Amino acid sequence: MNVLVLRPERAAARTAEGLARLGHRAIVAPVLAIEDIASSIPDGPYDAVLATSANGLRKLSQRPEIARLTETRLIAVGDRTAAAGHEAGFAVVHVADGDGRALVAEAMKRFSPPARFLHAAGADRAFDIAGALGLQGYAVVVAELYRATAADRLPQAAEDALARGEVDAVLHHSRRIAETFLRLSDAAGHGATIRALRHVALAPRVAAALTEARCAEVAVASRPDEGSLFEALTRLGDDRSPSGGGRSN
Incomplete structure (x- = not known):
């Protein structure tokens, strides 16, 4: 999957490495510095x-x-x-x-x-x-x-990937990241696009910001750590696999 990573740059680099080990491609686009x-x-x-x-x-x-x-x-x-x-x-x-x-x-x-x-x-x-x-x-x-x-506009990497339809899932490590991403996406004209994507939240409080914004598909990590976040991402992908009635990436 092509996964959008929104956390600050240094931490995002570690997350990208973890995603690569799982066979995913990270699109690093920090919305906080x-x-x-x-x-x-x-x-x-x-x-x-x-x-x-x-x-x-x-x-x-x-x-x-x-x-x-x-x-x-x-x-x-x-x-x-x-x-x-x-x-x-x-x-x-x-x-x-x-x-x-x-x-x-x-x-x-x-x-x-x-x-x-x-x-x-x-x-x-x-x-x-x-x-x-x-x-x-x-x-x-x-x-x-x-x-x-918070960034004052959607990062160019996210803007380009969304415009090309290349984003399969979005990781949210904090509620502020989720809220900032929603606000910047709406301002950039991608509101409908991002609400149709798969979102993975680190904790229920983070997920609440996404469900309140009417994002259609939100998974929550079983524990507030990145390993559990990746597990939730994998489950979300499995749910979309052919055996689960969805598409495979």
């Missing part, structure tokens, strides 16, 4: 650093404060974020398997209130980790280290 935020990082001590994305840890690793923070334990969401933590120099990394809610559960399992955490975060957050832990008596300092900036 990652930008640094020059925010301060308050002094510790911290009982742990919390990270929900590899982007936060990469930005943290570029800051002078990283030298003292790597002596602290890290709680990271998923293997990819954990790997970024090891690359940043954290020696002790605990992996929360899931999403922000799983990270909160992992932090509560390992620490008792009033433990103090530093959340290496982006400006846009799908789940309020600081608020959830705060309700349980923990202290969370949020350091916003990056923001995802």
Whole structure:
């Protein structure tokens, strides 16, 4: 299948490699770009650093404060974020398997209130980790280290592929990506085209943006990780195979 990949460029390259291993062709067309935020990082001590994305840890690793923070334990969401933590120099990394809610559960399992955490975060957050832990008596300092900036027009790679009818499926790694893609596609005159495509969402919240926009075919990953996203893409393709009553790509 020809699969449109919309996430920011560095992450999109990894996704493209994964798709190629499965025999798919990736059309990389990021609708968001990652930008640094020059925010301060308050002094510790911290009982742990919390990270929900590899982007936060990469930005943290570029800051002078990283030298003292790597002596602290890290709680990271998923293997990819954990790997970024090891690359940043954290020696002790605990992996929360899931999403922000799983990270909160992992932090509560390992620490008792009033433990103090530093959340290496982006400006846009799908789940309020600081608020959830705060309700349980923990202290969370949020350091916003990056923001995802939306494109002002549909990327040319997506524009060209849609115009030629070359897109079979679209991957959506976040609700903001889905919403941005819908808005830019509508503005470019491709609204009807993209709603007839197959869409694969990382989580139910992401899928909701697509179903609310009346996209006809939306699959959801069983877990919020890229392996499960690829599995959902494969199932979607199998459903369209001749044995499933549809077309094969």
